[in-house]
Amino acid sequence: MNVLLIGSGGREHALAWKIAASPVLTKLYCAPGNPGIADEAECVALDPADHAAIVAFCKEKAVDFVVVGPEAPLVAGIADDLRIAGISVFGPSRAAAQLEGSKGFTKDLCARFNIPTGAYGRFADAAAARAYVEKQGAPIVVKADGLAAGKGVVVAMTVQEALDAVDACFDGAFGGAGAEVVVEEFLDGEEASFFCLCDGRTAVPFGTAQDHKRVGDGDTGANTGGMGAYSPAPVMTQAIIDRTMRELIEPTMRGMAEIGAPFSGVLFAGLMITGDGPKLIEYNTRFGDPETQVLMLRLKDDVLLLLKAAADGALDQMSVRWNDDPALTVVMAAKGYPASPQKGSVIRGVDVAQSDTVRIFHAGTAEKDGALVANGGRVLNVTASGKTVQQAQDAAYAAIARIDWPEGFYRRDIGWRAIAREKGEL
Secondary structure, eight states, X not given: XXXXXXXXXXXXXXXXHHHTTOTTOSEEEEEEOOTTGGGTSEEOOOOTTOHHHHHHHHHHTTOOEEEEOSHHHHHTTHHHHHHHTTOEEESOOTTTTHHHHOHHHHHHHHHHHTOOBOOEEEESSHHHHHHHHHXXXXXXXXXXXXXXXXXXXXXXXXXXXXXXHHHHHHTTTTGGGGSSEEEEEOOOSEEEEEEEEEESSOEEEEEEEEEOOEEETTTEEEEOSOSEEEESOTTOOHHHHHHHIIIIIHHHXXXXXXXXXXXXXXXXXXXXXXXXXXXXXXXXXXXXXTHHHHHHHHBOSOHHHHHHHHHHTOGGGOOOOBOSSOEEEEEEEETTTTTSOOOOOEEBOHHHHOOSSEEEEESSEEEETTEEEEOSSEEEEEEEEOSSHHHHXXXXXXXXXXXXXTTEEOOSXXXXXXXXXXXXXO
């Protein structure tokens, strides 16, 4: 099978690494890829936003199957364009990708189909949003409605912080993504990431993880795209998984089919596990980053066959098996992230830091004059497995100590909650 993977980040490197191990793979391309992905695939200089060029490339190279990594091409309808051209693709239609492309769309869907989530209001002007904030009080959550690269969310602990967030959205801090704002109830509990592979009718659980969104140790500082993750998430017990499937995923699948936008691809539920059970924070319509990195390290099965079954409507014939050992990933980011990351600094020692239990996935990297350099905010994902989360954490940080990159930084407490559980402290 000839496969094209679209994307250039750590998520795509992890997918490329796992797809490359499939015995049914003939040739793997990645557009545009990165220096790490180049070890697993032939990287091609295609812009994921240029759908016509992607389709033409697939026809020229006899590509049988396309896997779309990032959300922006999905929201822009790349899966529709590929399907119209007769090319099999893993990813939702433009209509179904609204689950990520519009937070207001998802909240309205939850309200219509009784899917547990926080109370909310949708606003197209600042005055109405500000009035809602002042009426509800704090803590409260302010979200840009559209895609904002994981940065359009403010968990406001004071009313003034929420009002400032509303103003920032409408003043253009997130471009068109902030033209509409969702203000929602603050949910108290423990966050978790839950994934399902979907084929329009069937949804199959595809692992759990816990992300670390805040930039600083102790869950402090600005929200980011994710500073690290581990899998599985202990809070996602089988009972909670069963409730999530029954109360959130299955009604979402039915609801999307009912409105004429059946969901195919991966449905990523960001959950808050509250005293009342799981509630939806938000849906994403692609694999998480950095959660994919730990999921791929734990997955026993051929990921390519699973993704193709989702695209072909054949998930009712598939099951998913996992290694019991937990996995953990630490994000190494460029100084200045998430506001203004510094690009161009040289990174050394990545190859020697890898081992049988440690994989380093490239996120924002590039090659310049024969050297590996930082080319984004989140730059490397140092990913390790172990018999316990503590062992996986120890292995990841030992690998980081072998990487020579003074201009990088990372959190030093990834996995703290799971480790506390292992020690009986939670």
